[in-house]
Amino acid sequence: AAGVIQSPRHLIKEKRETATLKCYPIPRHDTVYWYQQGPGQDPQFLISFYEKMQSDKGSIPDRFSAQQFSDYHSELNMSSLELGDSALYFCASSRQYPYEQYFGPGTRLTVT
Amino acid sequence: AQSVSQHNHHVILSEAASLELGCNYSYGGTVNLFWYVQYPGQHLQLLLKYFSGDPLVKGIKGFEAEFIKSKFSFNLRKPSVQWSDTAEYFCAVPAEGTGKLIFGQGTTLQVKP
Numbered sequence: 001a002a003g004v005i006q007s008p009r010h011l012i013k014e015k016r017e018t019a020t021l022k023c024y025p026i027p028r029h030d031t032v033y034w035y036q037q038g039p040g041q042d043p044q045f046l047i048s049f050y051e052k053m054q055s056d057k058g059s060i061p062d063r064f065s066a067q068q069f070s071d072y073h074s075e076l077n078m079s080s081l082e083l084g085d086s087a088l089y090f091c092a093s094s095r096q097y098p099y100e101q102y103f104g105p106g107t108r109l110t111v112t
Numbered sequence: 113a114q115s116v117s118q119h120n121h122h123v124i125l126s127e128a129a130s131l132e133l134g135c136n137y138s139y140g141g142t143v144n145l146f147w148y149v150q151y152p153g154q155h156l157q158l159l160l161k162y163f164s165g166d167p168l169v170k171g172i173k174g175f176e177a178e179f180i181k182s183k184f185s186f187n188l189r190k191p192s193v194q195w196s197d198t199a200e201y202f203c204a205v206p207a208e209g210t211g212k213l214i215f216g217q218g219t220t221l222q223v224k225p
Contacts, residue, residue: 033212042202042215043156056210090155092213098144098163099211103156 002026004104006091012110013081021076021107025093031055032074033101034066037088049074050096081111114139116203118216125193126224133188133219135203143205145186146213147177150200159201162186173197195225 005024013019025032031050035043045058049068060066063081068074078085088108092101119134137143147159160171167179177188186203203216 031211035213042218043213045212045214048210048212050210056207056212058212092156094211096211098161099206099213100144100146100158100161101206101211101213102158103148105155 004091004093004102006089006104006107008107009105010108010110012112014112015081015083017081017111019078019081019109021078021089021091021109023074023076023091023093023104025072025074025091026102029093029095029102030072031094031096031099032068032072033092033094034060034074034076035090035092037090037106039087043090046076078109081109083111085109086111114205114207114214116205116214116216118201118203118219120219121217122220122222124222124224127195128192129223131188131190131193131197131221133201133203133221135186135188135216136184137186137203137205138184139205139208143179145177145179146204146206147171147175147186147188148202148204148215150202150218152199156202159188193221193223195223197221198223 033048034046037043046060048056052068066076088106090106092103094101115138145162148156149159204213
């Protein structure tokens with residue numbers, strides 16, 4: 001079965017640089033979620049999109065922005081990167097209720 | 113606000129021992145509940161889910177969970193763990209209306225061979 005695809009899998013950036021993470025949801029899933037997971041922590045919700053419209057927003061810094069495109073893939077844009085942005089970034093997709101989410105393999109971002 | 117609490121943060125078991133991980137949620141309305149597993153260095157995988165009906169649900173890899181509405185609990189169980197079950201386990205509920213997952217703090221399970 002098709003799964004959630006994320007690219008790149010690993011990304012190394014320097015402070016103040018910009019990064020773009022991509023997510024391709026499972027076919028026919030209309031909702032995409034982004035989560036950030038620091039070392040030894042539970043995933044923290046960043047932002048979600050339903051039918052290409054932002055549906056919810058969590059603790060996402062103003063330096064980050066995201067959107068969902070007409071083909072339902074989503075991109076998370078991160079600017080002015082800081083050392084504290086180093087984390088695993090997961091994308092998940094689902095249909096609407098009951099929100100059964102499937103996660104992608106994640107992008108490991110390292111900011112040096 | 114909805115919240116999820118996992119009681120056991122670090123559990124160490126020997127192979128063939130039985131497992132029970134506690135999970136409590138705060139929301140009193142219609143609840144959908146999930147357990148996810150994260151093997152070392154990997155992404156979160158859906159272990160099992162509860163939406164309605166039989167409160168005893170079975171998931172992959174021999175795991176099961178029991179939903180007890182009166183106790184606001186959804187505990188994960190496995191009769192006999194294996195070394196390969198070593199992983200982080202997260203209980204989660206979707207937020208009402210948007211579905212963003214609210215995770216518990218996670219439980220690190222270490223199974224000794």
